[in-house]
Amino acid sequence: MGKGARKRGPKKDKAPKVREVFVGQPFEGLAAEPELIALREFVPSATAPLSLVDAGERKITLATVLPMAAAAFVRTDGEVFVGLQVQTRSSDVSRDLGRAIRWALTAEPGDVLPVPDTTSPPADGERLQDLLVADAELDVTLHPNFDWWLPGDTDPSGEVKVSLERANEAIMPTERLGTGSYWVLAGEKAHLRWVRPEPEGRLMQALARLSAAGELSLGEGSRYAGSFRAHGLLVPVWDLDPEAHAREWAEPAEQLGARLEEALKSVDAEPLTAAERRARDGLVGRQLTLR
Template sequence: MAKNTGDFVLRPFEGLPGEPDWVALKEVVPAATGTARTTKEHGSHEVLVTTVLPQAWPALHRADGVILLALQTTTSSGDSSRDLAAALLEAIDAEPGTAIELTGLPEAGPRLQDVLDLSVPFDVTVQDTFAYWLAPDVERTDDLAAAIEEADAGIIDTVKLAGVESAYWCRMGAREFLRWAQPHEEQVVLDGLARLHAKRASGFEGAKFVGYFRSSGLVVPVWELPRGTEAEDIEGAVAAFAPVFAEALASTEALDANERRARAGLVARQVTLR
């Protein structure tokens, strides 16, 4: 576990249940929530982890007492986990109805790994609206309704696949993609992809591997899907591809010449899709 300092932490969510999903919600999923709970030491509070909050707030103590913690915020130190823990603890101490706005570098303190109960699964629910920002009994004024409607307009269609972990189908314009956050070290994932790519086996049922990007120390491979593909259309194909991918990831054999060339090509395929 990283020290509670301002030093850069490559994998800030390492050790949390569902690390790849934490990364996915931070980087590639527009609207979603995940479940968490603080330790007994920190009050055993239920926490609704979310992708984003209004005005880029890092946390919110909602009017009904629910604590929301946002991942898509600008962190001020080299350790996102440290910054998020600081926001979470401040939200817990705040009165209901209070938004947290952190400024400057947090003082030395605990990380999420110290504050959250690590036995609680990080169960993700993809949302199609940001209406959950508000407590259920809060009256929606015209301004509130307009703010949520404006935020909702930026949501792209996203579905979390059921058959494998941390894989998200999305539609961007007229194109569909699969983004599959991996729990392994970057070198392991790149070697595995290179093994498959060298024998032209990095795709599945019309899906083409188009590249990957890094986030919070993990790799998120991306496949472009045939036009018009819905999430349910690829559930079976991805489930069938998963053991093939897992075998490639598990191999410890040195890459041969073709695989090394494939790997060199992969490094040039880092992509940005949002």
């Protein structure tokens, strides 16, 4: 060995790199897909019991936001919650939630999972599609505040109290009008945000057909504002008269839904006319950013 040469030990094997594949439609295949997206993206305070394939006797409740934006926690009374709106995420939101659920199945009262596991290599059987009953809908309960974070008449303290107060102050009044369909009062404006399960191209054709026919609004005091994408689905948005109560829009929204269903059937049978194509081009350009 030459002068100054360094003696090298045995070569160590490097840990295999995990290839992160982004999943653009993480809830695909679940009947609750539109509701899951709504609860994750814009519904402030809501809960829904989960229908798990194999949970034994343990009941787990899905929630929009948990204290400190935790991924999951068990209340001191034993109620188990998994959060949708968290601080970190991996390339597959379905896997993040599935891992949080699996953690919650064995957690004890008072346990908290601050963030989802986003670093472990992917494994079989840990996505929502593996854990939930695929055709089960979500039975959503909206709450006017986040007091359900605590059991009974418990008085909050410390960081939980601060987090609870801030969360309650930030809530925008919200009402559910149907599956994936929510009225939201955002400051001085009111909106209908509607997560639709159809493929984007087909949905845009149906919306264009209604637009060309002058049937895309919910009636007086409303107008189609545009749409945004969330987890692989399109979310059309309508501006509504903020002076009208949410219940006043329930029937118009139902009627719009019926018109949209008919339009979806018709675009499968008949191509768009020139006027409808122009309307589609106009709608495509009206992309919104959710704030």
